[in-house]
Amino acid sequence: MSDVAGEHLALDVDVLREAIREEYAEVASDPQKGFHFHTGRPLACILEYADEWLEGIPETSIESFAGTGNPFSLGLPRPGEKVLDLGSGAGMDSLIAARMVGPDGRVIGVDMTPAMLEKSRQAARQAGLSNVEFREGYAEDLPVEDGWADVVISNGVLNLMPDKAAALEEMDRALTSGGRLQMGDILVQRAVPEGAKRKIDLWTG
C-alpha cells in the first residue's frame, strides 16, 4: 500500500490497522458487548435488509455484522456472477451474495482480521456454501486477479482506510470492464479537523 495518505495525515498506518483489527476481533468474539455502532440482526433491520436474504445464514455470521449500509439495495448479484466483498467481516454479505449468484457464480471475501476470517469460513461451511471463499488481505492490495469481479461490494469499510485512493484503484483493477461498485459506507456532514484525523480512536470510534 502507498504510504502517501499515512504520511499526509502523519498517521501510523500499522498502528491504525492494529487498532481496527483489535476492535473488529472484539466484534467477532463478543458481538453482544455493545459498541459505538449497532450490530447483528437489529442493524440489518435498520439497514433495510430483506428478511429472506438472511434465511439460512448462520446466526454466528449475522451476530457480528457491523455494516453501515446495504450493498444489495443497489442491485442484486445475478446467477453466475463473481462478487468481491471488501472487508467481509463475519461473512454475512458474502454468504448472501453466494446464495444469489448460485453454484455457477463465485464470491471472494477479503478481510484483515483473523478472528473474522475464521468466523466467516466456519459460517460458510455451516451454510453448506462451497462457492465462497475468504482470503486474508488489505483492500489497498487485494489478493484477487485483474478483472476478476463483476461486482465489488463493501459495507462500512472504505471509511477505515487511510489511503482511499489506493483502495479505489484496487477495486478498479479487480473489476471487469463495466463492472459494478456497490457500497455501503459513511458520509460526514461536518468537516473533520486535520488534527482529529490523526487520532486513532476517532477512526475506530
Add this chain to the structure above:
Amino acid sequence: MAAGFVDFEITWRKDVFGGAPQAGSAADFGTLGINFRARKARDEKELATALAALSCEIPISATGKEGE
C-alpha cells in the same frame, strides 16, 4: 494508475449510529450511513467522456482577464 469509475450516485442516507450502545463521535460530525454505486468504465472513451462532462469552464472576458 487512477480509478476509472463512472455513474457515481449516492442512493440512500440515514442516521445508522443513533441509539448505539456506546457513545461515539458519529454525532459530532453528523455522520450518516450511505449507499453509493458506480461503474467501472467500459473503455477509455467512456471514461474520457465522463471526465469531460465533469469539467467546469470559467467564463473569461474578451480581454482575457478573469472576473471582468
